[in-house]
Every structure is written in C-alpha cells, then in structure tokens.
Amino acid sequence: MKAFALIPLISCSLLSACGGGGSDDNLAVETSVNAGADLSVIEKTEFTITAQGSPADGTFTWQQVSGPSLDGFPLDGAEQTLTAPDIKTDSNIVLRVSYQSSGSSAVSDDISISVSSNNQLPLAVITQTLPVTPPSVYKDTVTLSGLESSEPDENGQINSYLWQLLSGPDLNITTFNEATLSFSHPLLESSENLLWQLTVTDDEGGEASTQYTMTLNKTNELVDANAGEDQNIEEFEQVTLDATSSETVTDTYQCKWQQLTGSAEALTDSSQCITTFFASDVDTDTILSFEVTVTDSKGRTDTDALFIDVSPKSLGLINDSGVGECYNNTLRINCDNDDFPGQDAELGRDSFANRLDKVGQGNLAFDYTKLNEFADEVADDSTNFSCIRDNVTGLVWEVKSGISGSLPNTPLRDGQNHYTWNLSDADSGAATTGGANTTCPSDTDCGLQTYINEVNAVDFCGGTNWRVPTYTELLGLIDYGKQGQRVLIDTSIFPHIPLAGAISGVSLPYWTSQTAADGTSLSQAYIIDMSSGNDLAYPKDKTAYVRLVRSR
Structure with a gap:
C-alpha cells in the first residue's frame, strides 16, 4: 500500500x-x-x-x-x-x-x-519419593511425584496433572489430580506389578504423558485384625466395638469378640464385626479389655485387642426430676424425636436409670433405703420403718407416723401436725410462734423450733441433729413424673401424707428453712406444695407441714 x-x-x-x-x-x-x-x-x-x-x-x-x-x-x-x-x-x-x-x-x-503460536510440549516425569528406602511393605505409604515434570516455554507452566493406574490391584486413593499421589501398600497374597501413567497439561493446552512401573511385594500374614483405637468413656455410655478396619485378602471375613478383663458387659452380638454395649455403673476408674478374632473365608485368623477406660459420671448430689417420658405439644412421643429434642427425660440421671446400680429402691434414678428406729437398714419391701436414707444426696429423712386422732390430740410425728415458722438459729428475724396444743400436740407451742427440739430430745432414728430442710433439699423429693396424681412424692417411701386442703389456701404446703427476702420484709419463708411441686413465699405466722432431715 x-x-x-x-x-x-x-x-x-x-x-x-x-x-x-x-x-x-x-x-x-x-x-x-x-x-x-x-x-x-x-x-x-x-x-x-x-x-x-x-x-x-x-x-x-x-x-x-x-x-x-x-x-x-x-x-x-x-x-x-x-x-x-x-x-x-x-x-x-x-x-x-x-x-x-x-x-x-x-x-x-x-x-x-x-x-x-509455536507451543513446546511439557515433559512428564514420575519419581517415587516414599518410602525413602524401597521396596515398600504392607501398610507403608507409597508416594509418586510428578513435580519433576517441566515446561520448556520460558513463560509457560504446567497447569494440571492426571494419574491413571493402567494395571494392578485396587487401591484406596483419594485424588488422581494432584502433583503427587499417595496410597497405602495393601495386603497381598502375591506380589503385584503396577503400571502408572501420568499426563501433564501446560497453560496452552499442550499435553505429554509418561508411564512408570513398580512392584508391590506380597504379605506374609494374610489376615490383619484391627479392633480399633482405645477409648475413654463414662459409665452408662454406649460403647461401640468396631473391627471393620480389619483386612484380609479374601472378599469376606468373620469376627468374634470376647471380653478379657473388667466387669462383665453384655455385648449386643459378639459374632458381629460391629457390636455395642452400655458401660456398667462404676465407682472408680475401671479398665475393660476386649479382643477380636478375625477369620477369612479360607480359615486363616488374626487377633487384636483394645482397652476401654471407664470413669464414673459426675452426677452430683442432687436428685433428678423423675420425668421419664417425652412429649410433643399434645402426646407422648419417643425421646429420640428430632422435632422435640433435649427433653428432661433424655438428660441427667433419669435418662439411664435402668442401668444404675442402685442401693435401694425408687422411681427411675431415685434411690432410697428404709431404716428402722435405730437407723439400721431394713428390707426394701418392709412396712415397718422410721426414716429414709436418700442414697443420692446422703440425707436421712423423717418418716411420719400414721395419721391418728384429731388435732391437737395426735402423736408427736403425726403427718397431720402443722406449725408456724420460727427457727432459733435463723438470721432472718423473729417469727410468730404457734399456740400450744393448737395445730400440734405440744404443751409449749406449735412452732418449728419447738418441734425440732422435741424430736431431737428422743434421739429419733439414732440422731439428734434433725432440722428443717433447705429449699433445694426439699425440692429434691419431688417426683414430677407423678404429675396428675394427688401428691408428687413416693408414698411407698414417705407414707402418711395428710389430705390436701386441710390448711386453708394451699393444698399440701411444707416448710423450708429459707426466708423469702422480698426486699421489704423478712416475714415470709418458702414452702413447697407437695401436690403440685410449686414453691411459694408463705407468711411465717401461718402454719404448714414439715418433714425434718439430717445429715448422716
């Protein structure tokens, strides 16, 4: 132009x-x-x-x-x-x-x-980097590397790697698209030759491939039993024994579990490779050991063992609620329902009550032992007992004598006697003392302190340290699983409950030792209604029932 x-x-x-x-x-x-x-x-x-x-x-x-x-x-x-x-x-x-x-x-x-453009093709190179000293043996990690592959173009680079196993045994490999490839030397009945191919692609789409041959040696022992890792668990937990990581050269194998040491545990099925059990109640750290025998389809065997450290669960020294069932908005449901998770029956001591090694008796996780007038244990089915030991909290509780007569012509510990709140060791100010021979048979007065003194004076149930329970202690007797019944307490353990409504205003009020400080006065103390489980700040000059308690 x-x-x-x-x-x-x-x-x-x-x-x-x-x-x-x-x-x-x-x-x-x-x-x-x-x-x-x-x-x-x-x-x-x-x-x-x-x-x-x-x-x-x-x-x-x-x-x-x-x-x-x-x-x-x-x-x-x-x-x-x-x-x-x-x-x-x-x-x-x-x-x-x-x-x-x-x-x-x-x-x-x-x-x-x-x-x-005149692209120069890359150069594919395979090197074996692991094991450092070949040949590899069973369970060795074998690593092949394509990092020595090169790109002759000055401004070029290798963009991708693709590994292919052209011949050889099945291997457990997670990725074939990285610069390096690793696998575990498998269990082999005979030595195997492997043929690998590596294809590298540069940034202009140019490809080059190379092949690499290697040998994996056979294994002397053709069954490798694997009982799994040692475990640390707490009592009552479900434990899983899993031997499915065992290896054999045959397609199938069988497992047989046996317990070697520790308290006997009930396996769901000792002939399955995966089996479970619930750890027993323990008082101190306990070691359990189990062994699995793996047998392949040709009768060859191997064994492996594991240890399970079982520690006591930190349950605390308070009772659970006594609720053992789960509910939706209207009906009872299975407690593993995902739509209504974390219910009371799924949590705490009650959730594994059927596996608790209880000393005495009681609903779910409640554990009570009956004692006679000298504080000696009597049979769980005895009808003649004077007090109760709570094996969870360690407290000893008063059992009322049978209801008889009419107030004030009743025995000292009659269940229908009731008292005003006044405690000599309380720092909450004075309270009105109930009149003598009114709501109790005392010639002195019908106040709490007088009743405590009279019970201690007779060395009741082998103790002279009886007292009014705290709010938390008394609440621990409530069994909320009995909702809808006349009284929310185990009447086979604590008989002689008075009829509701005998005291005006509250169905079955029982005193606690704790003043209800409302910021304006100290004239009220907490009661717990044994018919509903509710608490209430209650005037100290009114009367309520009492169930004394003491430490052992």
Whole structure:
C-alpha cells in the first residue's frame, strides 16, 4: 500500500529566460511511502520489514499500532529486523511507518504481521519419593511425584496433572489430580506389578504423558485384625466395638469378640464385626479389655485387642426430676424425636436409670433405703420403718407416723401436725410462734423450733441433729413424673401424707428453712406444695407441714 502527497514546484520557461514574454507554471511532486507486503511469522523468530519512500531524500519512523508488544518502538529507518514475541495464542500485530520528505507533509502506511503460536510440549516425569528406602511393605505409604515434570516455554507452566493406574490391584486413593499421589501398600497374597501413567497439561493446552512401573511385594500374614483405637468413656455410655478396619485378602471375613478383663458387659452380638454395649455403673476408674478374632473365608485368623477406660459420671448430689417420658405439644412421643429434642427425660440421671446400680429402691434414678428406729437398714419391701436414707444426696429423712386422732390430740410425728415458722438459729428475724396444743400436740407451742427440739430430745432414728430442710433439699423429693396424681412424692417411701386442703389456701404446703427476702420484709419463708411441686413465699405466722432431715 502506498501513500502519496504533492510537493509544489516553480519552473522558468527557457523561451523567455525567465524574463519576459513567458509565464510561470506550478508543478506538483508526488510524495509516497510503502510499508511492504503483510507477513506471517512464527513466535520468537526474526523477520525483516522494509519501507520504500519517494522522493528519496525523506526519513522513516516506525510505530506499533496494535497487538502483542515488540521491543524498541518507535524505530527510525526504512529497514527493521525484529523478533516475534512469545505468545500463548495466534495473534496479529499492526505496524505503521511514517515518511517525511523535504518540504512535504508526512505520509504513512500500515503492515499487518500474523504471528503463529509455536507451543513446546511439557515433559512428564514420575519419581517415587516414599518410602525413602524401597521396596515398600504392607501398610507403608507409597508416594509418586510428578513435580519433576517441566515446561520448556520460558513463560509457560504446567497447569494440571492426571494419574491413571493402567494395571494392578485396587487401591484406596483419594485424588488422581494432584502433583503427587499417595496410597497405602495393601495386603497381598502375591506380589503385584503396577503400571502408572501420568499426563501433564501446560497453560496452552499442550499435553505429554509418561508411564512408570513398580512392584508391590506380597504379605506374609494374610489376615490383619484391627479392633480399633482405645477409648475413654463414662459409665452408662454406649460403647461401640468396631473391627471393620480389619483386612484380609479374601472378599469376606468373620469376627468374634470376647471380653478379657473388667466387669462383665453384655455385648449386643459378639459374632458381629460391629457390636455395642452400655458401660456398667462404676465407682472408680475401671479398665475393660476386649479382643477380636478375625477369620477369612479360607480359615486363616488374626487377633487384636483394645482397652476401654471407664470413669464414673459426675452426677452430683442432687436428685433428678423423675420425668421419664417425652412429649410433643399434645402426646407422648419417643425421646429420640428430632422435632422435640433435649427433653428432661433424655438428660441427667433419669435418662439411664435402668442401668444404675442402685442401693435401694425408687422411681427411675431415685434411690432410697428404709431404716428402722435405730437407723439400721431394713428390707426394701418392709412396712415397718422410721426414716429414709436418700442414697443420692446422703440425707436421712423423717418418716411420719400414721395419721391418728384429731388435732391437737395426735402423736408427736403425726403427718397431720402443722406449725408456724420460727427457727432459733435463723438470721432472718423473729417469727410468730404457734399456740400450744393448737395445730400440734405440744404443751409449749406449735412452732418449728419447738418441734425440732422435741424430736431431737428422743434421739429419733439414732440422731439428734434433725432440722428443717433447705429449699433445694426439699425440692429434691419431688417426683414430677407423678404429675396428675394427688401428691408428687413416693408414698411407698414417705407414707402418711395428710389430705390436701386441710390448711386453708394451699393444698399440701411444707416448710423450708429459707426466708423469702422480698426486699421489704423478712416475714415470709418458702414452702413447697407437695401436690403440685410449686414453691411459694408463705407468711411465717401461718402454719404448714414439715418433714425434718439430717445429715448422716
């Protein structure tokens, strides 16, 4: 392609010697430039471009218009030798030459250069990096690496790796698309040859592959029993014994569990590779050991053992609620219902009550022992007992004598006697003392302190430290699983409960030793209603029932 410009030229006529008779003619000289024919070149190769201009006294200047960058521009001179850039894909470069001759305007022309990518393929290389000292043996980690593969293009890189096992045994491999590949040397009845292929791909899509041969040696012992990891658990927890990580060269195998040491545990099925049991009630840390025998389909065997450390559960010294059932909004449901999780029956001591090693008797996790008048234990089914030992809290509770007569003509510990709140060792101020022979048979008064003194004076049930229970202690007798019944306490353990409603205002109020400090006065103490389980701040000058308690 040429570009042109006109140069004005003034001439004199020879006929008139530039003087008279002649005329001046304005002539134009054409200025042009040609960048040359378009070119096709390969990346990183040299090529030459040559421009031609007219008239011949002009200067040439080259500039790059578009395409991958070339070094050195702008350049001066008609002929230029250039090196095609290193490119990833086929590209086009446009160069422009400008020509300026004396007295004329500059003219220009473009040349197009098609540059073809000439990708050099990568080099795939496999090396074995583990084990450090070959050959590998059973359970060794074997690692193959493609990191020594290379990319000859200076500005190139390897983008991906693909491993393929062309022949050999099945292997447990998590990924085939990383620079390295690892697997565990399997259990083998005979040595096996493996043929691997690694394909690497560079950033221009170029691929190269290589293959690698290796041998995995056979294993002398063809059954490998695995009883699993040692465990640390708490009593009552469900324990799972799992031998499914055992290995054999046959497709199938059988398991047989046996307990070696520790208290006998009931396995769900000792002939299954996965079996369970609930850890027994323990008082101190206890070690259990189990052994599994694995037998393959050809009768070959191996054994392995594990230890289970069972520790006592931190249950505390308070009773649970006595609730052993779960509910939705209206009905009883299974306690493992995900729509109504974390219910009381699923938590705490009551949730594993059927596995508790109880000393005495009681609903769910409640554990009571009957004592006679000398505080000696009597049979659980005895009907002749004077007090109760709570084996959870360690407290000893008063059992009321049978209800007989009419107030105040009743025995000292009759269940229907009731008292005003006054305790000599309380720091909560004075309280009204109930009148003598009114709601109790005392000739002194019907206040709590007088009743405590009279019971201690007879050395009742082998103790002289009887007292009114705290709020928490008394609440611990409530069995909320008995909701809807007349009284929320085990009447086989605590008989002779008075009829509800004998005291005006509250069904079955029982005193606690704790004043209800409401910020304005100390005239009330907490009672717990044994018919509902509710608490109430109750005036101290009113009467309520009492069940004394003492420490052992």
